[in-house]
Amino acid sequence: MTTGTARAQGAAVERLVPGDPRLSFDGIAGWDRGSGARLPLRMPVDRLATAMSANFSRLARTTAGVRFAVRTDAAALELEVDLDPGGSPLDIRVDGILAHRWTGGPGRHRVAFPLPVTDGTPADVEVWLPHLAVTRIGAVTLRGHRQLLAAERTGRRLLVHGSSLTHCMYAAGPSETWPALVAAEHGWRLRNLGFAGEAYLDPVVARAIRDTPADLIALELGINAYIRGAFTARSWGPAVCGFLDTVRDGHPDTPVVVLTPLSSPDRERAVNSTGLTLEGARSLTAEAVRVLQRLGDRHLHLLDGLTVAPVAEAGELYADGLHPTAEGEHVLADRIGTELASIPPGPEAVPASEGDTPG
Template sequence: MTGTGQAGEPREQWFDPADERLGWDGVCGFERAGETVLPLRMPRERIATALSDDLARLAAMPAGARFAVRTDADRLLLDLAAEAGGAPLDVLADGVLVDRRRPQPGRARLAVALPGVLADIEVWLPHLSRTRLAAVGLRGHRLLEPVARTGPRWTAYGSSLTHAMFPHGPSESWTALLARRHGWRLRNLGFAGQAYLDPVVARVVRDTPAELITLEIGTNAYLRSAFTARTWGPAVCGFVETVRDGHPDTPIAVIAALPSAEREHAVNAAGLTLAGVRELTGAAVRVLQRLGDRRLHLVDGRDVLPLAEADGVYADGLHPTPAGEHRLAGLAEPFLLPLLAA
């Protein structure tokens, strides 16, 4: 941390990105490389056990990673190194968007005007590319403290539907919108095209403190023909039971494959339809419920998003539009909100 400012000039103060006063959430730690820090949502030392370069690449994208400070600063300064990816960075003041921009690839310094009155300032990093931070600066402030985060912790595992492809910005994915609305502490473990029930992910979910866990599964298994009718159900049971080992009393909601009209009854290379994968997912959950898991809940994706409404939510028959992310947040809310009250 450094401070600057001559007499009569606004005070400017710089922080190491991992400084605890920045109030990070949605991350498990940081990876240092030279002058920069990469916020992590998965432990890097274990991701190799998935034997997937794609999963490792996606896990390094800071979906849901954010930091927040309570301050009266009039300017936020970000010294960062971004990769190409197309997703913007969001800055919110007391929950209201004050700046959204796409960092150019490479090293850059961004200056963001802030209200200059006491407010909770939250920065959501781009969710579709690696963004490394070298330093975080604030100017013109008299007060700075980490934002108190006291809400329930929500771990959301899933596919691109959880990772989010087309939101206006990282703070407007359906998971981010729902978490912001209710003060939940989101940990986004969505991996676009890679929700294959990897054991390493199950262990991370198992070891991550949470008051709510959602597992949005089935779509990738169908699209990539990664499982057969024989292997999918046992894989679901194994993943859920691993998670349950670390969360004996936490509500776990298995969200079984949101609908996709062109895929519901189309047979993939493994002999399954999307509807069939959804049915197998339900069968696996019901087995575990019969075996005594009373905190395990099945959420049929067609109940969350009725098939007749899907075209009005999706951009491409599978991924929500920016407005669709808002719609999906509203549709998912009545299924998830009661689980935390139970």
């Protein structure tokens, strides 16, 4: 909905609010429809309480992978945002090139960004919201434009889920996480369901993935369960199978890739509180995938975390022995993206207009 239009020197000033179809949001399931600024939600929140974790409920509201785009020849863009917490960057890309990276503190902000001068040809202006913050959007104002259109959303729909390694704690910005880089490289549409420290095969997450239209699903599993001692050698494999079975209920033919834990040198043979090593958790994750493959799942694929991030390269890839550096995100994107791109598409999925355009 357009709330105001003015003309200055033959060009417009328009203030758009969330819900305006020209603000082409992607990576979201819907909106928190509270009063004032609105929160884009990357998964439904009505059943978050079933995870019985306040931290998970908070992380599920962060805006990892959430972005909006317009096609315009505007001279400037102004945002009204509310951040909780602060310190996580916001990116603006123009025709795929990073034009601005801004970091704000907690609370409300109104910030303006000049856009590159054009010859009057509209450009795709995409705003990536902070991936580690709960980000509410008040309004988006475009200035000095003659054209303002919704950006087209095409390409294969990539859904990723995992731990902080998928939430991407040390990425330089939200458009430079490995999932965002993979999606950009291949022209795919991203939905990021990474939850730092909270990837425990929760049924509410499995159902969210089941119910989300996707053409390719990548699941990074195992590191949180190992570090926190959440499962035993007896319970982990069956839990992985059950999680994948739930996903399959909604995606019977969609390619699903399970990424086993990346290397972590100090943890490889360290025994956790339930008697598992990281090597053991990785082996059990792989075996769960092989069990389902033997039972007939022809669209389930295994990606060994040690091939993505070998032990020998951990010192170069990681900031702290576990989480990739900003540069490491690009290495992971190259390696994971190559593997994902090699997987043939499944049968035609639900068209985008029928399942993933949130209101």
